[in-house]
Amino acid sequence: MKLQLKPVLLGVALVAITCMTIIALILTIVNRQSAELPYSTQYGMVFDAGSSHTALFLYQWPGNKENNTGIVSQTMMCDVKGDGISSYVTNISGAGASLKECLNVAMATIPASQQKTTPAYLGATAGMRLLNLQNNTLSDQILKEVAKTMQSYPFDFRGAKIISGMEEGAYGWITINYLLESFIKYGFDGKWIHPKSGTILGALDLGGASTQISFLPKEPVKNPQSAFDLQLYSYRYQLYTHSYLCYGKDQALKKLHAYLQKTTSPSSVIKHPCFHIGYNLTVKLSDIYNSPCVNPPTPYDPLAQVTFLGTGNSALCMSMIENIVNITNCTLYPDCGFNGVYQPPVNGEFFAFSAYFYTFDFLGLAPKASLSRVNSTIESFCNKNWTTLVAEYPNVKEKYLRDYCFSAHYIMVILLKGYKFGSSWDKISFQKQVADTDIGWTLGYMLNLTNMLPSHHPLVVTGVHNSQWAAEVFFIVFALFLALLIIIVLCVWGPTT
Numbered sequence: 106m107k108l109q110l111k112p113v114l115l116g117v118a119l120v121a122i123t124c125m126t127i128i129a130l131i132l133t134i135v136n137r138q139s140a141e142l143p144y145s146t147q148y149g150m151v152f153d154a155g156s157s158h159t160a161l162f163l164y165q166w167p168g169n170k171e172n173n174t175g176i177v178s179q180t181m182m183c184d185v186k187g188d189g190i191s192s193y194v195t196n197i198s199g200a201g202a203s204l205k206e207c208l209n210v211a212m213a214t215i216p217a218s219q220q221k222t223t224p225a226y227l228g229a230t231a232g233m234r235l236l237n238l239q240n241n242t243l244s245d246q247i248l249k250e251v252a253k254t255m256q257s258y259p260f261d262f263r264g265a266k267i268i269s270g271m272e273e274g275a276y277g278w279i280t281i282n283y284l285l286e287s288f289i290k291y292g293f294d295g296k297w298i299h300p301k302s303g304t305i306l307g308a309l310d311l312g313g314a315s316t317q318i319s320f321l322p323k324e325p326v327k328n329p330q331s332a333f334d335l336q337l338y339s340y341r342y343q344l345y346t347h348s349y350l351c352y353g354k355d356q357a358l359k360k361l362h363a364y365l366q367k368t369t370s371p372s373s374v375i376k377h378p379c380f381h382i383g384y385n386l387t388v389k390l391s392d393i394y395n396s397p398c399v400n401p402p403t404p405y406d407p408l409a410q411v412t413f414l415g416t417g418n419s420a421l422c423m424s425m426i427e428n429i430v431n432i433t434n435c436t437l438y439p440d441c442g443f444n445g446v447y448q449p450p451v452n453g454e455f456f457a458f459s460a461y462f463y464t465f466d467f468l469g470l471a472p473k474a475s476l477s478r479v480n481s482t483i484e485s486f487c488n489k490n491w492t493t494l495v496a497e498y499p500n501v502k503e504k505y506l507r508d509y510c511f512s513a514h515y516i517m518v519i520l521l522k523g524y525k526f527g528s529s530w531d532k533i534s535f536q537k538q539v540a541d542t543d544i545g546w547t548l549g550y551m552l553n554l555t556n557m558l559p560s561h562h563p564l565v566v567t568g569v570h571n572s573q574w575a576a577e578v579f580f581i582v583f584a585l586f587l588a589l590l591i592i593i594v595l596c597v598w599g600p601t602t
C-alpha cells in the first residue's frame with residue numbers, strides 16, 4: 106500500500122503545534138506575576154525638628170512599588186516660623202501650634218484623595234536631646250503637643266520622637282547616596298547595576314547642637330558603638346558614624362563664651378577674637394550657662410552681665426577654638442576624631458551640608474575651594490568691620506552674619522584637626538541639594554520607615570496588561586482546540602482518503 110505523505114506531514118505538524126501551544130499555555134498561566142502600574146503620585150512628610158529651627162519636607166514618588174531606586178524626590182519644603190521646638194519650654198502648646206502653617210501648606214499641596222495615606226513623621230535632633238537630658242518631663246510634653254497637632258490633620262501620623270545621633274548620621278548618609286544612586290542604578294541595558302563601592306560618599310552634617318560624620322572606612326570599625334550595619338539591595342555595608350553632642354556650631358560658640366568668661370573672670374568686659382571689630386554683645390551669665398554642654402563656675406551669679414567686644418583676630422579665634430575642641434586626647438584608640446572619640450581614617454569623597462554649606466556658601470567657597478583660598482577668604486572676612494559688613498549684607502539675618510567668622514574657623518578646626526582631612530581636603534564638597542532635593546537626614550529616615558529601602562535586589566518583571574494577558578490565554582486555548590479538532594478529523598478520515 107502506497108503511503109500517503111501529505112496527511113502524515115500535516116499530522117506531525119499539528120502534533121508539534123499542539124505541544125508548543127500547551128507549553129505556551131503552561132508558561133503563561135503558571136509563571137504569572139502581577140505588577141501594579143503607576144496609578145498616582147504618593148506623598149510622605151517629615152518634620153526636621155532641629156535645635157535652631159523646624160522645617161517640613163514633603164516627598165513624592167510614583168504610586169507603585171517600583172520606588173526602590175532614586176525615584177523619591179522633594180516636592181516642597183516649609184520653614185516653620187520661630188525657633189526650634191526645644192525652645193518652647195515656657196509655652197508648651199506653642200510648639201504644636203507653630204507647625205500648623207506648614208501642615209496647612211502640605212494640605213494645599215497633597216490632593217485630598219491622597220492625604221489619608223500620606224505618612225507623616227516628626228524627628229527631633231540635638232536640641233531635644235539636650236532638653237531631654239536636662240528635663241525629660243518637659244521634652245516629653247513638647248513631643249506630645251507636636252504629636253497632638255499632627256494628629257489633628259488627616260495624614261497618616263506615624264510618630265514624633267527624638268532620633269539618636271547615630272540615626273541622624275546614618276540617615277544623612279543614606280539620603281546622599283540614595284539621591285546619587287550610589288547603591289543601585291538602572292543601567293542602559295535595562296538591568297539593575299551595583300556601582301563600584303568607591304562611588305559611595307561620606308556625610309558631614311553640622312547642626313546647631315550636634316555634628317555628625319558618617320562614612321565607609323577602609324578598615325572594619327573597631328568600636329561597635331560607632332558601627333552601623335546595613336544591608337541594602339543585597340549588599341552589606343558597615344558604616345562608621347558618630348554624632349558629637351554639644352559640638353554643633355551654636356553649642357560650640359557657647360563653649361567658647363564659657364571658656365572666655367572663665368579665663369577672663371572677674372572682668373565683665375571680654376575680648377572676643379571671633380566677633381568682628383565694632384560688634385559688642387552683652388549677655389547674662391545664665392544665657393551662657395543654661396546648657397548642659399557647659400559647666401558653670403561655682404559659685405556664679407546667673408544675673409551678672411558680661412560684654413564681649415569683637416576684635417576680629419583670626420589667629421587667636423582659631424587657637425581659642427582649639428581649646429574647646431580637644432584634639433590631643435586619643436589614648437584608647439589608634440585613631441581618633443576629637444575629644445578622644447574613636448574614628449578610623451577618613452575615606453573617599455564627602456558631602457558637607459547644613460551649616461557647613463551655609464557658611465561656605467556665604468563666603469563664596471562652595472562647593473569647593475583650595476585650602477589657601479579658604480584660609481585667605483576667612484581671614485579677610487573676619488577682619489571686616491561690623492558696620493561695613495552690615496551695610497554690605499543688608500538682607501542677611503544678623504544672627505547668621507555675626508557667626509560666620511566663628512563658624513568658618515570652627516569648621517576648619519574640626520575638619521582639619523578633628524577629623525584629619527588635611528591631605529584629603531579636596532575630597533570635601535560643600536553641598537545643599539542633590540537632584541533638587543535637600544540633603545539631610547529626613548529623606549533617609551522616611552525611606553527606611555516606609556520600607557522603601559529593600560535589603561534585596563529589586564526583581565524586574567516584564568508584564569502585560571491583565572486584558573492583554575486574558576486575550577493571550579484565550580487565543581492559545583482556541584488554537585489548541587482547533588489543532589486537536591483537526592488531528593481528530595485527520596485520524597478518523599485522513600488516511601483512508
Ligand SMILES: Nc1ncnc2c1ncn2[C@@H]1O[C@H](COP(=O)(O)OP(=O)(O)O)[C@@H](O)[C@H]1O
Pocket residue numbers: 154155156157158189230231232311312313314315316353354355459460463464505
Ligand atoms: N542661612 C543660614 N546661614 C547660616 N547658618 C544657618 C543658616 N540656616 C541655618 N543655619 C544654622 O544651621 C544650624 C542648623 O542646625 P539645626 O538643624 O537646627 O540643629 P541640630 O541639627 O543640631 O538639631 C544652626 O546652627 C543654624 O543657625
Ligand SMILES: [Ca+2]
Pocket residue numbers: 155156230311312313459
Ligand atoms: Ca540638623
